[in-house]
Amino acid sequence: MKPILVKGSEAIALGALEAGCRCYFGYPITPQNEIPELMARELPKRGGVFLQAESELAAVNMLLGAASTGVRAMTSSSSPGISLMAETFSYLAALELPAVVVNVSRGGPGLGGIEASQGDYFQATRGAGHGDYHFLVLSPASIQEAYELTAKAFELAEKYRQPAMILTDALLGQMKEPLRPRKLRLKKYPKDWALTGAKGRPGRTLRSLYLGPGELRARNELLQKKYRAMRREARAKVLYAEDAELAVTAFGSLSRIVKEAVEMAREKGYPVAFVRPVTLFPFPEKPFRELAARGVRFLVVELNCGQMVEDVRLSVCGRSEVELQAFPPSDLPAPEDIYRRIKRCLAAGK
Amino acid sequence: MKPILVKGSEAIALGALEAGCRCYFGYPITPQNEIPELMARELPKRGGVFLQAESELAAVNMLLGAASTGVRAMTSSSSPGISLMAETFSYLAALELPAVVVNVSRGGPGLGGIEASQGDYFQATRGAGHGDYHFLVLSPASIQEAYELTAKAFELAEKYRQPAMILTDALLGQMKEPLRPRKLRLKKYPKDWALTGAKGRPGRTLRSLYLGPGELRARNELLQKKYRAMRREARAKVLYAEDAELAVTAFGSLSRIVKEAVEMAREKGYPVAFVRPVTLFPFPEKPFRELAARGVRFLVVELNCGQMVEDVRLSVCGRSEVELQAFPPSDLPAPEDIYRRIKRCLAAGK
Amino acid sequence: MKAFTFPQVLTDRSFHYCPGCHHGIAHRLLAEVLEELGVQERAYGVASIGCACFLYYYFDVDICEAPHGRACAAATGAKRARPELVVFTYQGDGDFAAIGLTESLHAAARGERITAIMINNTVYGMTGGQLSPTTLPGQRTTTTPEGRDPRVYGYPLKVAEILAGFPGVAFCARVAVNTPKRVREAKEALRKAFLAQIENRGFGYVEFLSACPVNWKLDAVRAAEKVNELTETFPLGVFRDEV
Amino acid sequence: MKAFTFPQVLTDRSFHYCPGCHHGIAHRLLAEVLEELGVQERAYGVASIGCACFLYYYFDVDICEAPHGRACAAATGAKRARPELVVFTYQGDGDFAAIGLTESLHAAARGERITAIMINNTVYGMTGGQLSPTTLPGQRTTTTPEGRDPRVYGYPLKVAEILAGFPGVAFCARVAVNTPKRVREAKEALRKAFLAQIENRGFGYVEFLSACPVNWKLDAVRAAEKVNELTETFPLGVFRDEV
Amino acid sequence: MARLKVRVAFPERCKGCGLCVHFCPKKVLSVGNQRNLQGYKVVEIVSPDKCTGCGVCYLMCPDVVLEVV
Amino acid sequence: MARLKVRVAFPERCKGCGLCVHFCPKKVLSVGNQRNLQGYKVVEIVSPDKCTGCGVCYLMCPDVVLEVV
Amino acid sequence: MKFEVILAGFGGQGILFAGNLLAQAGMEAGLHVTFLPVYGPEMRGGTCNCTVVLSDREIASPVVTRPSALLTMNRPSFEKFVPRLKHRGLAVVNRSLVPEALAEGFPDRKFLFIPADELAEEEGFPGLGNMAALGALVAVSRVVPPEKVLSGLKAILPPERAHLLEPNRRVFRRGYEFALKKASTASRR
Amino acid sequence: MKFEVILAGFGGQGILFAGNLLAQAGMEAGLHVTFLPVYGPEMRGGTCNCTVVLSDREIASPVVTRPSALLTMNRPSFEKFVPRLKHRGLAVVNRSLVPEALAEGFPDRKFLFIPADELAEEEGFPGLGNMAALGALVAVSRVVPPEKVLSGLKAILPPERAHLLEPNRRVFRRGYEFALKKASTASRR
Numbered sequence A, B: 001m002k003p004i005l006v007k008g009s010e011a012i013a014l015g016a017l018e019a020g021c022r023c024y025f026g027y028p029i030t031p032q033n034e035i036p037e038l039m040a041r042e043l044p045k046r047g048g049v050f051l052q053a054e055s056e057l058a059a060v061n062m063l064l065g066a067a068s069t070g071v072r073a074m075t076s077s078s079s080p081g082i083s084l085m086a087e088t089f090s091y092l093a094a095l096e097l098p099a100v101v102v103n104v105s106r107g108g109p110g111l112g113g114i115e116a117s118q119g120d121y122f123q124a125t126r127g128a129g130h131g132d133y134h135f136l137v138l139s140p141a142s143i144q145e146a147y148e149l150t151a152k153a154f155e156l157a158e159k160y161r162q163p164a165m166i167l168t169d170a171l172l173g174q175m176k177e178p179l180r181p182r183k184l185r186l187k188k189y190p191k192d193w194a195l196t197g198a199k200g201r202p203g204r205t206l207r208s209l210y211l212g213p214g215e216l217r218a219r220n221e222l223l224q225k226k227y228r229a230m231r232r233e234a235r236a237k238v239l240y241a242e243d244a245e246l247a248v249t250a251f252g253s254l255s256r257i258v259k260e261a262v263e264m265a266r267e268k269g270y271p272v273a274f275v276r277p278v279t280l281f282p283f284p285e286k287p288f289r290e291l292a293a294r295g296v297r298f299l300v301v302e303l304n305c306g307q308m309v310e311d312v313r314l315s316v317c318g319r320s321e322v323e324l325q326a327f328p329p330s331d332l333p334a335p336e337d338i339y340r341r342i343k344r345c346l347a348a349g350k
Numbered sequence C, D: 001m002k003a004f005t006f007p008q009v010l011t012d013r014s015f016h017y018c019p020g021c022h023h024g025i026a027h028r029l030l031a032e033v034l035e036e037l038g039v040q041e042r043a044y045g046v047a048s049i050g051c052a053c054f055l056y057y058y059f060d061v062d063i064c065e066a067p068h069g070r071a072c073a074a075a076t077g078a079k080r081a082r083p084e085l086v087v088f089t090y091q092g093d094g095d096f097a098a099i100g101l102t103e104s105l106h107a108a109a110r111g112e113r114i115t116a117i118m119i120n121n122t123v124y125g126m127t128g129g130q131l132s133p134t135t136l137p138g139q140r141t142t143t144t145p146e147g148r149d150p151r152v153y154g155y156p157l158k159v160a161e162i163l164a165g166f167p168g169v170a171f172c173a174r175v176a177v178n179t180p181k182r183v184r185e186a187k188e189a190l191r192k193a194f195l196a197q198i199e200n201r202g203f204g205y206v207e208f209l210s211a212c213p214v215n216w217k218l219d220a221v222r223a224a225e226k227v228n229e230l231t232e233t234f235p236l237g238v239f240r241d242e243v
Numbered sequence E, F: 001m002a003r004l005k006v007r008v009a010f011p012e013r014c015k016g017c018g019l020c021v022h023f024c025p026k027k028v029l030s031v032g033n034q035r036n037l038q039g040y041k042v043v044e045i046v047s048p049d050k051c052t053g054c055g056v057c058y059l060m061c062p063d064v065v066l067e068v069v
Numbered sequence G, H: 001m002k003f004e005v006i007l008a009g010f011g012g013q014g015i016l017f018a019g020n021l022l023a024q025a026g027m028e029a030g031l032h033v034t035f036l037p038v039y040g041p042e043m044r045g046g047t048c049n050c051t052v053v054l055s056d057r058e059i060a061s062p063v064v065t066r067p068s069a070l071l072t073m074n075r076p077s078f079e080k081f082v083p084r085l086k087h088r089g090l091a092v093v094n095r096s097l098v099p100e101a102l103a104e105g106f107p108d109r110k111f112l113f114i115p116a117d118e119l120a121e122e123e124g125f126p127g128l129g130n131m132a133a134l135g136a137l138v139a140v141s142r143v144v145p146p147e148k149v150l151s152g153l154k155a156i157l158p159p160e161r162a163h164l165l166e167p168n169r170r171v172f173r174r175g176y177e178f179a180l181k182k183a184s185t186a187s188r189r
Ligand SMILES: Cc1ncc(C[n+]2csc(CCOP(=O)(O)OP(=O)(O)O)c2C)c(N)n1
Pocket: A087, B027, B028, B029, B030, B056, B080, B081, B084, C049, C050, C051, C052, C068, C091, C092, C093, C094, C095, C096, C119, C121, C123, C124, C125, C126, C127, C132
């Protein structure tokens, strides 16, 4: 297949189309407008629905409505717009709707800026909304992966009857890179919960209000059981682990820069591994636990003030040291910056 | 001073009035309507402003506007309504506004229920909104403390120019207990940032958009510095620590029940301590670290599916064991339930 | 002669509403209209947050819950996804016209093929009787203990009148159910508000002036009578009819 | 004869707007009105999210940023907290009438003593020219590549006409700045929209039909001319005047 | 065809609100002293003969208690 | 009193949009070929004598470049 | 001493008022007290209840699963709560709405049936059965001195309802005395 | 091989188009490529730039702080980016808007000044100075074969602008040849 040169945002939209996404609802916000704009051109041609909503709040609720009828549907936005969806996220999770949400995140807090940022990691993994709930969160590091993980998100969302999020950022959203838009074979799952009209069956209900004694606890326990089952989807990319003394870890677009730094270090013969979580929830604890058990130390590099580092620390649980190199949003760090930090870490470890 | 019998929600409102809160904006939601209803009666009498907003989103933005002029102002809501404020929370933090927000939380996710729940711990401490930011979060365990911590929240908010949250729940919000509404002496801090009209000075700006190279990073670093400074406000209540082998920890209203269980255990001679974080952000890591260093193990009891347990684990950092007893929302556990769990923990520890 | 029997679309669960609450009458009319239009099997209802949040207990049709105020957006999503569904929302004045005003008005302006039912009882019933955008001037509520002061809160929002100006709205009426005659008229309005979508003409809207005896602190009969007062501020009638 | 000089309320920072963008004219008029009313020292502006988000760079008055769409709520908070301030918002059509419609209409309905300025350029300028609630039927935007289809999006929202029906609104006008005469009229409208709050009468609103040459893909002169077309859908005039 | 008559079809639904009593043009109904399981006093047919089957009580009952058959 | 005249008070603000040129009833102005630091071609006064000081150019300039003094 | 009572009935029977009053009286008597209402949609058309704890020590939890006393004003609440009553616990029951025979299923609880509604009606205040029942509860449990209830009434009645002070007091006393008499009869037996 | 170029000028000069085209050509030539625009309000009335990386290995970061080449179409972007250019890096500069004298401050960079706007104007397409400059960049850097640029044009020009294919090609060639000639003159010197 011939590669095409597209932005990450476009690759996400193409991945959704490949997955058979039938409805898109969204509201403009930089740096992800290419998603709605592509959907506006393409979806109507394919008999799908593109609708620009009056706000992100409306968009995510349109998503709720569409997903409740069992069609594949998605919305996308960037940090402030994602925050506006917080309440409805909690509903989506409570109603167990397989809806897909994309956050092409940008610098915060507040209006912040439009540069790349990973400042929404907590929000994505710990829940922007209220109550105990989780989204399944995937984070691509290349344009090809943006395409494939977005499609995969639709599959996993249906598999677990569960909202899924693609967490990426302005860097991946805005850059172009060759994409091979290959056909993907995705599984389908029965939707015996979907609201399609009570024909030949009693009326169905999707609701989150549980007032009877013990009902809400039972609901929560069911959800937690599902979240535990989802752990088997945890994925990470691990490189150069064999003889490593230090594992450098990063997710999403920043991991590209970190990987380059690791490779620089490897070339100089430093015993450094690279770990990139691909799923952020469930967090891929296993490689961290295993490396820690071997005494490997960790350097977590993030484009924020330190968020994923908590998940690394929780995985490692004191069995080895975890250091943080945080880059709050603005200009991106260069591989050299990270390389220097790696050297310092190794030196300190002696 | 003669005690009065009031609900926790009312005590919060009275604490705010005692702190000189001049403006209240809110939107009805169970189980905290006593706050707006009391404010509606009392504030106008005192020359203050009570305004019912058209939504929580409007309310928190009215709060933003009022706080920007340097007056003491607050809003309150419960879980779903708090989620709706997520975007603006990020702005409040970015604009460094000393606004006070109360969450009398209830069962989730989604519409959930109206019973007590601690399911919003992550949301409160890790940020509902986008970007790296924090609220100062206080959690009372009695009606007297609801009064005093609410007043204190206004002081701390001004001290750090920083939004503060009272995180409590339906149990404390709805129950009545005697309150001694004593006079509190609160510090005031200069407000040379407030927007009061550019009289005799150039126009001032409160903004969060930083597009210049490195500007947003600098902003974030300043905020982080402040969050580190706030650590000195970390507070916890520790009991029976001397000879303890196990420390049972809980916050807010649930801690009352846990404390009773700990006391039952103590009466039977079990070596059990009780730790109650009063500030949830900053999290009082110190007592946990110190106890862990002495080999004390932890049992974290929460009215959710396990959230604060992460902060305990991060504090303890593998130096001792941390177990979780989670009660997702519905009926509250009885002290006996927790007592039994304590005994099992102690037995397992041998 | 016509018999009056329990509508088939209703389940046999008793309503949880307070004695004399008009939500119940609106429920029955809705059930009758769905039945008579023959759309029970393709009906999709959006339950909103308010006293009527348990809608799904009472109607034997597919029903989805939407967050407070977002019913029209959720309905939009469902209808766009599956245009063959007959989609309706059932909302209170707080849900439709306070927190959800944007979603409500934009769905109407877009001419969404959905039917929105707003139960205007001038208060937030569910949460215990606070001010709503439709509270009358001078009316006491728990958050306006001295009565709604127009200098503080302005005047009641007249939703039907606003919607009447939108080309996307195919049917728009305000009705009451406090007399037998009005109950019959209300049913006809509801029927037309459904025809608006079934015949693909646009947004259908019916606003019910509805008694809330408990929060009005009146018995059922006097509350029904008080609805007459409401009609001075909220005139009854069909404001737009393109069905 | 009258001299025309740089208004004192403006800072000397160059506007970041595109060539020929009418935001600049509206800015200048706003500065002149604040100056002539003598309220620079008690002015409080709310910058909204849109092309005008850098408002604070240009006006030497106190200015606060509000999240997208929430300017009227923030303004409400400020005004209620300090009624002596002269509070205004400066918003785009997307900010005021799409995401912020609830906050805008409720502030107006309550009769908040604030002045809201809406720059209606029929698109989302800042984000690159997407559909807005005021986009004309048939108008191409980046999210309506075939032009706005009323069957999908309905017809443009006429905000001034809606607000004209609210008793809380003391002044409401739609103006344009695409001819010298209209610029003068716009200034008078703006002045009255401020008097509405200064004289404690209610909400003041001015909607500017505003050219966006870049997203309309026209040069400055032709964009200004195109504003005349807009007036067919959005008639100019004073819709309510109780000042 | 026989005249249609009111019947208390679902007494357990009744909340004793009295709307049917108030609106019945023939004074057929009354709220009695018997309580149902919900604790509400239940409507009773006190003058069955006077009933014209007009259906007004059905129309006005918020709890769909009555039928006219 | 002397006749008021247009002047290019702040050429660095000019974006060469040409609105002033278009609206000036006396054809006093023109967008020249000189660029300012922003990179825009700047307005020029080509027929200063024809200027009546009417202020139309000031009114129409979106960038407050001109003054009439 | 720790006294944990659930008061229950249907909406309109003054359950929350009675619970509040008991807590107020306890506070005025120098006890630690908590009061916890059940609220929300559950209240709409159904039972209504609240929990009051009175203790001479700090009260940890205001939630009580197994109360030591009950005040039940109607049959559904009798059926719901009596099974949860502690063994040897006391239930004051509104005989006007709950048949005494129901008590037979619970031989290990103490029951005091009182014609609360009738007593109130006899005093001329048919709506105040709650006060008669409360009077009985206070009389039998002796958890607070009756004067504290009478003074507490003043504290919790809002000024615009001050005219209800005397009626409430009268019915309370009536219930109090009824219970004393009944108890003494019982003890004499 | 890793070629990192920043293209810069002001809005309307076709900077993003030129960058896109270069990346497309690189992709068609079988290279790894990334293209990164600078976007947002910064674009409004100011400079505009983008970064293109071409490499025969996987590209980690599309962000370049110190580029190995530059294409600057106006003075502000010359002033902003030339100091960041790597030592011995190449800058293709639009002589039509940037005085050659400015290069004197940077003795350790290589400059190619090209009258891009004039060349385009001579071809009859005054707006296509970007293509002349790109032609020059491709000629001197040899990072991609010029045919790939010409074929790439077809891929990135939307159908409704197909009529611009030829003009773009012509101006590109003009710039390409100009640069070759100049380079050979230079080498002959
Ligand atoms: C986001 C959010 N805010 C507030 C609430 C609390 N709440 C529940 S119902 C309701 C309003 C009900 O009023 P209305 O819509 O008029 O319906 P009614 O109960 O009067 O029929 C509110 C504010 C909520 N559930 N969610």
